[in-house]
Amino acid sequence: MQPATATLAADGVRILLAGDWVLAQAPALAGQVERLRRQVGASTVLDASGIGRLDTAGASLLLQLDEDSGRTDRFDGLGAHQRELLATVARAMRAHAAAPRRPNGLIELLANAGKAVEHFWRDLTELVGFIGLILSALARSLVLPQRWRVTSLFFHIEQTGLNAVPIVALLSFLVGAVVAFLGATILRDFGATVFTVELISYSFLREFGVLLTAIMVAGRSGSAFTAQIGSMKAREEVDAIRTMGLSPVEVLVLPRVLALLIAMPLLSFLAMVAGIIGGAMVCVYTLDISPGMFLHRLQEMTQVRHFWVGMIKAPLFAFLIAAIGCLEGFKVSGSAESVGAHTTSSVVQSIFVVILVDALAAIFFMEIGW
Structure with a gap:
């Protein structure tokens, strides 16, 4: 192996490059290159005729001599293979230099x-556009009874309503008991445990009954809508429906939307009753409030408008959950992974929208004195 050197010629306009410019001699060459690169100008001749062996490490050091211009044709005396290697290394270095730098944390946060x-x-x-499609399809179907899909409607009522009764009733019963326990714990300090009845009735008639039902329906029925339509989309059954001249919105979406519009108010009413019963049991067994006293106070102190506040929100929640579930199903691209991703997105979006709309409705009813 010939020692690699880089020296300035006596005339001061040439740099003589000699020896084997390989990885083993890179440490020794690095200092020479760093010293000479300051003396390389536009008219300096880089004489590389004395170079023997050349690898990528040596080529990168050669390019550092003329880093400002980045040209590979300034090196005189290189062989064809050496010049090709030098050009390849130059391209790689330019690509690395052009790679975007990773932004700092603040920029990434703003970008996200x-x-x-x-x-x-x-x-x-x-979602707004899809709701428009649903409403237009519903308007067309209402005036054409022969296009009603009664069998599909009752099937989805059973799936979304009847089959959901046990879980909705049990969950509401348990939450009602928990609310009564918490209310009694706080109100006992003020000697006002009897007001636990109003706490239970107001909370379940206005909020908890319909909200718990909506969350359960979003996780149970909304995800099922997405998975069903998404699987059909993956198997190209939706395209087959269009090929037969049918509207996927009328065939797949309307029966699910109408079924949920019917089932959701019924489930909400059941959740209200189950929650009040759960709270009543706690009052009877821990607060010495008799069932007759509980029912009497419930009737005397609870106005019917609280019931209607909760029931008014049920169809709205049902429509939004069904629309989001069906829309996410149509977004499925065709793989099982896509079905799972959009099913998860359907549940998250539905619960977010339900809670958002519930908060806006609470503000609205408060402003109008309801």
Whole structure:
């Protein structure tokens, strides 16, 4: 192995490069290159005729001599293979230099926030457009009874309503008991445990009954809608429906939306009753409030408007959950992974929208004195 050197010629306009420019001699060459690169100008001749062996480490050191211009044709005396290697290394170095730098944490945070806002706006516009399709299809179907899909409607009523009765009733019963326990614990300190009756009735008639039902329906029926339509989309059954001249919205979406519009108010009413019964049992067994006293106070102190506040929200929640579930099903791209991703997205979006609308409704009813 010939020692690698890089020296300035006596005339001061040439740099003589000699020896084997390989990885083993890179440490020794690095200092020479660093010293000479300051003396390389536009008219300096880089004489590489004395170079023997050349590898990528040596080529990168050669390029550092003329880093400002980045040209590979300034090296005189290189062989064809050596010049090709030098050009390859130069391209790689330029690509590495052009690679975008990783932004700092603040920039990444702002970028992610912007992407989230853009994604939210896109989902919102898609949902509004899909709701328009549902309403237009519903208007067409109402005037054409022969297009009603009664069998599918009753099937989905059974799936979304009747089969959900046990879990909704049990969950509401347990939450009602928990609310009564918490209310009694706080109100006992003020000697006002009797007001636990109003706490239970107001909370379940206005909020908890319909909200717990909506969350359960979103996780149970909304995800089922997405998975069912998504699986049909993956098997190209939706395209087959269009090929037969049928509307996928009328065939797949309307029966599910109407079924949930019918089942949701009934489930909400059941949740209200189950929650009040759960709270009543706690009052009877821990607060010495007799069942007759509980029912009397419930009737005397609870106005019927609280019941209607909760029931008014049930169809709205049902429509939004069904629309989001079906829309996410149509977004499935065709793989099992996509079905799972959109099913998860359906549940998350439905619960978020339900809670958001419930909060807005609470503010609205408070402002109008309900």
